[in-house]
Amino acid sequence: MQQQPQLFKDASQHALADATLRTNFRGAMDFLRNKRERVLDDAEFSSLSAQCEAIKQRCLSQLPALLEQLETRCQANGIQVHWAETPAQANEIIAAIADGCNATSAVKGKSMVTEEIGLNDYLGARGVECLESDMGEFIVQMAHEPPSHIIMPAIHKSAAQIARLFHEQLEGVDYTEDVDTLIGIGRSVLRGKFRHAHVGISGVNFAVAETGTLCLVENEGNGRMCTTVPPVHIAVTGIEKVVQWLQDVPPLLSLLTRSATGQPITTYFNMISGPRRPGEKDGPEQVHLVLLDNGRSNAFADEQLRKTLQCIRCGACMNHCPVYTRIGGHAYGTTYPGPIGKIISPHLLGLDATRDLPTASSLCGACEEVCPVRIPIPQLLQRLRAEYRSDEEGVMSGAGGGRSILEAGVWAGWAWACEHPGVYRLLTWIAGRMRSLVPWLPSAWKNGRTMPVPAARSFHHRYQQRKSRP
Amino acid sequence: MHDSVKVYPAKPSRVYLYVTCLVDSFSPDTGFDAIALLEREGVAVDVVQGQTCCGQPAYNSGYRAEARKVAEAQMALFPEPWPIVILSGSCGGMMRKHYAELMPENVDVPAFSQRVYEFSEFLLHVLNVRLQDQGEATEITLHTSCAGRREMGIHEAGLALLAQLSRVTPIAHDYQSECCGFGGTFAVKHADISRAMAEDKTLHIAATGVQEFVSTDWGCMLNLNTTFEYQKASLRGRHLASFLAERTGLKRSSD
Numbered sequence: 001m002q003q004q005p006q007l008f009k010d011a012s013q014h015a016l017a018d019a020t021l022r023t024n025f026r027g028a029m030d031f032l033r034n035k036r037e038r039v040l041d042d043a044e045f046s047s048l049s050a051q052c053e054a055i056k057q058r059c060l061s062q063l064p065a066l067l068e069q070l071e072t073r074c075q076a077n078g079i080q081v082h083w084a085e086t087p088a089q090a091n092e093i094i095a096a097i098a099d100g101c102n103a104t105s106a107v108k109g110k111s112m113v114t115e116e117i118g119l120n121d122y123l124g125a126r127g128v129e130c131l132e133s134d135m136g137e138f139i140v141q142m143a144h145e146p147p148s149h150i151i152m153p154a155i156h157k158s159a160a161q162i163a164r165l166f167h168e169q170l171e172g173v174d175y176t177e178d179v180d181t182l183i184g185i186g187r188s189v190l191r192g193k194f195r196h197a198h199v200g201i202s203g204v205n206f207a208v209a210e211t212g213t214l215c216l217v218e219n220e221g222n223g224r225m226c227t228t229v230p231p232v233h234i235a236v237t238g239i240e241k242v243v244q245w246l247q248d249v250p251p252l253l254s255l256l257t258r259s260a261t262g263q264p265i266t267t268y269f270n271m272i273s274g275p276r277r278p279g280e281k282d283g284p285e286q287v288h289l290v291l292l293d294n295g296r297s298n299a300f301a302d303e304q305l306r307k308t309l310q311c312i313r314c315g316a317c318m319n320h321c322p323v324y325t326r327i328g329g330h331a332y333g334t335t336y337p338g339p340i341g342k343i344i345s346p347h348l349l350g351l352d353a354t355r356d357l358p359t360a361s362s363l364c365g366a367c368e369e370v371c372p373v374r375i376p377i378p379q380l381l382q383r384l385r386a387e388y389r390s391d392e393e394g395v396m397s398g399a400g401g402g403r404s405i406l407e408a409g410v411w412a413g414w415a416w417a418c419e420h421p422g423v424y425r426l427l428t429w430i431a432g433r434m435r436s437l438v439p440w441l442p443s444a445w446k447n448g449r450t451m452p453v454p455a456a457r458s459f460h461h462r463y464q465q466r467k468s469r470p
Numbered sequence: 471m472h473d474s475v476k477v478y479p480a481k482p483s484r485v486y487l488y489v490t491c492l493v494d495s496f497s498p499d500t501g502f503d504a505i506a507l508l509e510r511e512g513v514a515v516d517v518v519q520g521q522t523c524c525g526q527p528a529y530n531s532g533y534r535a536e537a538r539k540v541a542e543a544q545m546a547l548f549p550e551p552w553p554i555v556i557l558s559g560s561c562g563g564m565m566r567k568h569y570a571e572l573m574p575e576n577v578d579v580p581a582f583s584q585r586v587y588e589f590s591e592f593l594l595h596v597l598n599v600r601l602q603d604q605g606e607a608t609e610i611t612l613h614t615s616c617a618g619r620r621e622m623g624i625h626e627a628g629l630a631l632l633a634q635l636s637r638v639t640p641i642a643h644d645y646q647s648e649c650c651g652f653g654g655t656f657a658v659k660h661a662d663i664s665r666a667m668a669e670d671k672t673l674h675i676a677a678t679g680v681q682e683f684v685s686t687d688w689g690c691m692l693n694l695n696t697t698f699e700y701q702k703a704s705l706r707g708r709h710l711a712s713f714l715a716e717r718t719g720l721k722r723s724s725d
Contacts, residue, residue, distance in 0.1 A: 013662050022666075322649045326666045360660050362653025362667070363530060365620035379571065385532030402532075411528050415536035418522040419543040428495050444661030448669065449696040452496060459489050459498035463517055 004333040005345060008356040011331040021156060025328050028155045032319040035262025036370070045255075045372075052255050053374040055248045056310040063300055063309075066209040066242045067291065073212030077274035079287045087117035090292050094119060094201070094234055097288055098128050101232050103198035107190075109216070109223035110134035111203025112150050112313060113236050113292060116335040116348065119201070130201070131193050133222035135186055142169045148329030150336060151260045151315040156328050190222065200226035200284065204237035205312070206252060207289070210245045214289065216270040217256065219263075224270055233284040235272070239291050240300075240309035252312055255372035259314035295347040295397075302395050304383060308343050310373040315340075317367035317377060323360055332357065339367035343380045351388045351398030358384040428458045476623075478595045479553070484514040485592075486548050488556040488565075491523040492688035493709070500688070500708070503715035504557055504589055510720065511597045518547045526564040529572060530654050538572050545569070545582050554585050555592045557711065558687045559618025559625075562588040567621050590631055590686050590710055591624040603635040604719040611641045611678045613671070613694065613707065615687035616649050628686050628710050635717055644674040652693040668697040676705055683707040 004011075015021055059066060071081045084090035098106065106123060108114065108130055120130045120141070132141040136153035140146065143165055147153030154162065159177045166182055167175040173185055202223055206215040214235050216223050227233045243249060257263045276283035299305045318324040318338025329337035334345040334354070342357040358381045367377045387394065388402040417423045431454045445451075485508065489501040505515045525540035544565075548554055556562040565586045569579050593599045612632060614625035625647075632640045651657065651667025672694060675683050684707060685691050691707050698705050 009660075012660070016662055016666050322651070322667050323660075323663055326663055326670075356660075359656065360663065362616070362649045362651060362656045362664070364616035364649035364653065366616070366647070366649070369620055382530060382532070385530070386534050387532075389532035390534065408533070411531065411533040411536045415525075415528060415533075415539050418525070418540040421520040421522055424522040431495065445658055447661070448665035448700055449693070450699040452692045452696050454495045455498050457498065459494045459501040460517075460519065462498050463501070464519070 003335065003349065005349060005354045005357055007333055008331060008360065011333060012327045012360070015327040015331040020158065021328055022326060024156055024158055025325050028152070029319050029325045032152075032262065036259060036316065036319070037262075039258045039262050039264055048251060048255055049372050049374055051251050052312075052372055053310065055243065055252060056312070056373050057307075059243050059248065060240065060300065060306055060309055062244070063239065063242065066244055067239055069209040070207055070212060070242050071291075073209065074214075074274075074289055075212075077212045078277075079212065079214075079274055079289050082288060082290045084290055084292045085294070087292070087294055090117045090236065090290055090294075091119060091122040093290055094236070095123060095126055095128070097232065097234055097286075098123065098126075098199050101198055101286075103128055103232070105193070105197045106130045106199040106201055107133045107193050107197040107222075107226050107230065108137075109200075109202040109218065109226040110137050110153070111201065111236060112147070112335055113203055113238050114201060115146060116238075116294065117236075117292065119236075128199075131190075131197070133190050133194070133220075133226055134218075135183060135220060135222075138186055138190065139165065142166075146330065146335070148337065149315060149318060150313055150340075156330070190225075194222075194225045194229050197226075197230045199232045199234060200228075200230035201234045201236065202227050204235050204241050204289075205256070206249050207237055207242045208244075208246050208249065209242055212273065213246065214272040215249060215253075216272065217253065217266050217268070218270070219261075219267045221268055224268055227270060227272055228283055231284055232286045232288070233272070233275075234288045234290065236290045236292065239293055239296050240311070252373075256312050256314050259316040259370065259372045295349075298396065299344075299347045305347070305380065305395070307375050308340075308347065308380060310375050311340050311344065312373055313340075314372055316370040316372065317375075320366040320370045322362070322364060322366065339377045339381075340375070343375075343377055343384065346384055346387075346396060346398075351384070351396055352401045353398075355388055355398075355402055358388070425458070425460060428454070429461060432456050432458060432461075476591075476595075481511075481597055482513065482553055484516060484550075484552050486550075486552050486554045487515050487517050488521055488524075488554055488561065489517065490556065490558045490561045490688065492692065493557050496692060497688055497709060497712075500557060500711055503709070503720070504555075504711040506715050506720045507593065507599075507711060507718075508555070508597075510718075511593075511599060513597065516550075516552070520547045524561040524564045525572075526561060526568070527654055529564065529568060534572060541565075541569055541572055542576075545578065548582070548585070551585070553587055553592065553596065554582075555587050555589055557589050557709065558689070559588050559615045559622045560687050560689055562586055562624075563617040563621030588618060588622050588624045588627070588686065590627040591622070593714075594627045594630050599631070599634075601631065601634040601714060601718050603637050603717055605635075605637060605717045607637040607639075608682075609639045609641050609678070609680045610713070611643045611675055611680050611683045612710070613643075613650060613675065613683055613685040613690055614646065615685060615690050618686055619647065624686075628684070631710065631714060632684075635714075638717065641678045641680055643678045645670070646674075650690045650693050652689045654689065657693060664693075665697070668693050672697050672701065672703070672705075675707075676703065681705070682713075684710045684713045686710050 529537035619625040
C-alpha cells in the first residue's frame with residue numbers, strides 16, 4: 001500500500017466526517033482501554049515498565065554488537081541471515097528467496113514490518129500471491145486496505161461491514177453477521193492455503209541474540225502454521241527487535257500482551273530456533289531472517305531519538321490517544337499510526353513527508369502514561385517539531401525543511417514582546433480596546449467555537465491601577 | 471510524566487503569583503480571586519509586573535531559541551526565594567519540567583523549578599487550607615487539565631478542595647482524564663481534530679446535568695467555553711479560584 005502522510009490533513013478531515021468510523025473507533029478503543037485496566041494495576045505496571053524500559057535501553061545501547069551476535073547464533077542454528085538497508089532491498093531479498101524455491105504462493109502471519117516495505121504488492125507484481133492469514137489482516141486485504149491499527153488491523157470495521165465484505169468477496173458465502181460463522185468461513189479459506197503455500201512469511205516480536213531465537217506472539221495459530229507448514233519460512237524484522245538474553249523476554253512479553261489487548265498471555269507464543277532438523281517430523285526446511293534498517297540506525301545515532309526504538313509494538317499509545325480515537329489509523333497515511341507512528345514515521349519516511357504528524361498532538365501525555373517501555377512520546381514530538389522548524393539540531397532527514405521566514409519572524413516578534421513587558425502590556429491593552437475587531441485566530445478555530453474575547457482591561461492593567469490607588 | 475514525589479515546604483509568609491498570559495488577557499477576575507484566597511490564609515502576594523508568558527507556545531511549536539529567551543527573562547523576575555504560585559498546570563509544567571529540558575546548561579533552573587507550585591496544589595498541600603462553604607447546595611464537575619494531571623500530577627488537588635465544601639457535590643464526567651483538545655497551537659494547526667475533541671468533552675460535561683464546571687487551566691477553559699458558546703449552550707466554566715472565592719464568602723474582587 002502506498003504511504004501518504006502528506007495527505008494527513010485532508011485524510012483526517014475525511015475521517016472526522018465519517019460518523020460510523022468514529023463510533024467504531026470510540027467503541028473499540030473503550031473496549032481495549034477497559035480490558036487493559038482490568039489486567040494491569042498501577043503498582044505492578046509502574047515497576048514492570050521501569051524494568052522493561054531498562055531492558056530495552058540496555059539492549060539498544062549495544063545494538064550493533066547484539067545484531068552481530070544474533071547473526072552468528074542464528075547462523076549456527078541454521079537460520080540464514082540477510083541485511084536490508086531499505087524497503088527495496090528487503091523486498092528484493094525476499095523475492096529472491098521465493099524465486100529460489102519457485103514459489104507462486106505465500107502465506108503471511110501478521111507483520112507490520114512487511115506492511116512497511118509494501119511486500120504484498122511487490123510479491124504480487126512478481127507473480128507470488130501473498131495471502132494474509134491473521135483474521136484481521138485477511139479482512140483488510142480483502143477490502144484492499146492497509147491495517148488501521150498495528151494490533152487489530154480491521155478494528156475500524158463493524159460486524160455488518162465485514163459481513164458484507166465476506167458476502168461480496170468470497171464465493172458462495174451468504175450474508176451473516178454471526179462472528180463465529182464468519183471466522184469459520186475465513187478459517188476454511190485459509191486452511192487450504194496453508195497446506196499448499198510454498199513460503200511462509202512472519203514478523204518477529206523479539207529476536208534473542210544470546211540464543212539466536214525468534215519469538216513470535218499471536219492468538220490465532222496462523223503464525224505457527226505460517227512458520228511450520230510451508231517448506232520455507234522467511235522472518236522479517238526491524239533491527240530494534242533484538243534483545244540480549246532469553247531472560248529479557250518474559251517481562252517484555254508480559255507487558256506486551258496486557259498493554260495490547262488486555263490479555264494476561266496470548267494463546268500462542270512461538271520460539272523459532274532453526275529449520276527442521278534430521279529426524280524431526282515438522283518444520284520448514286529453510287528459515288531466513290531479514291533484518292531491516294530503513295532509517296532506524298539514524299534514530300539510533302541520537303541518544304534522545306533512540307528512545308523511539310524502545311517500542312515493542314503493543315499499540316497501547318494509539319488505544320489511549322484522543323487524536324487516534326477520533327480519526328482512526330488510515331488518516332495517518334503511515335504503516336504505524338497513532339502516537340508511536342508520529343515519532344517513528346519521520347525516521348522511515350523523512351520529516352518532509354511526515355511534517356503534519358508531530359504537530360497533530362495536543363501533547364496531552366496519555367500515550368506516555370500507558371507506554372510499557374516508557375517512551376517519552378510528547379518530548380520526542382517536541383523534538384521533531386524543533387527539528388523540522390529550525391536548523392538548530394538538524395540530525396534527521398529533512399531537518400529545517402519547515403522553516404518559514406514568516407513563521408520564524410512571528411515567533412521572534414512574540415519572544416521580543418515577551419521579553420519587553422512594556423511592549424507586551426501595550427499589545428494586551430490594544431487587544432482589549434479592539435477586542436471586537438481583531439481577527440485573533442484563523443477561521444478553522446471559528447468553525448465550532450466562538451472567538452475568545454479578551455477582557456476590556458487586563459489583569460496587570462487593573463492590578464496596577466489598584467496599587468496606585470491611595 | 472511526573473515521576474518524583476514532591477516534598478512540600480512549610481507555609482511561607484510571602485509568595486509570588488504568576489497569573490499566566492491567558493488569565494491576564496481573558497480572565498483578570500481569576501487573578502484577583504486567587505490573591506484574595508491566598509491573602510485570607512495570611513500570605514502576602516507579590517505580583518511582579520514584568521511577567522508576560524512562560525514561553526510554552528514557542529517551545530511546543532518547535533521554536534526553542536525563542537522559548538529559551540522568554541524563559542530566561544521570566545526566571546530573572548523572581549529573585550527572592552519565595553514560592554512561585556501559578557494559576558495553570560500547563561504553565562506550571564512548563565516551568566517545573568520543561569525549563570530543565572530547554573536550558574540544561576543553566577544551573578539555576580533546578581532550584582527555580584522546585585519553587586513552582588500550581589495554585590490548587592499550593593492551597594491544599596502547602597497552605598493546608600480548610601474551606602468553609604457558605605453557598606447554596608450545588609453540583610459541579612471538574613475538568614482536570616492534561617498538563618496538571620500528567621506533567622504536574624496535581625489533578626487530585628482540585629477535587630480535594632471541592633470535597634472540603636460541605637454543600638458542593640462534585641460529579642465525575644465520562645472520559646474525565648481525556649484531553650479537551652486545546653493543546654495551544656494544536657487547536658489552530660489541527661482545528662478540526664481539536665474541535666472534535668472539544669465537542670466530545672462538552673457533551674460529557676453537559677451530560678452530568680451540572681449548571682457550572684470548573685478547571686484550573688484557562689487554556690482548556692477558553693477551548694470549552696467558546697465551544698459551549700458556539701453551541702448556544704448556557705453552561706460555562708470558570709477557574710477553581712473564582713469558584714472557591716465565591717463559595718467561601720470572599721467578595722469577588724473588582725477594581
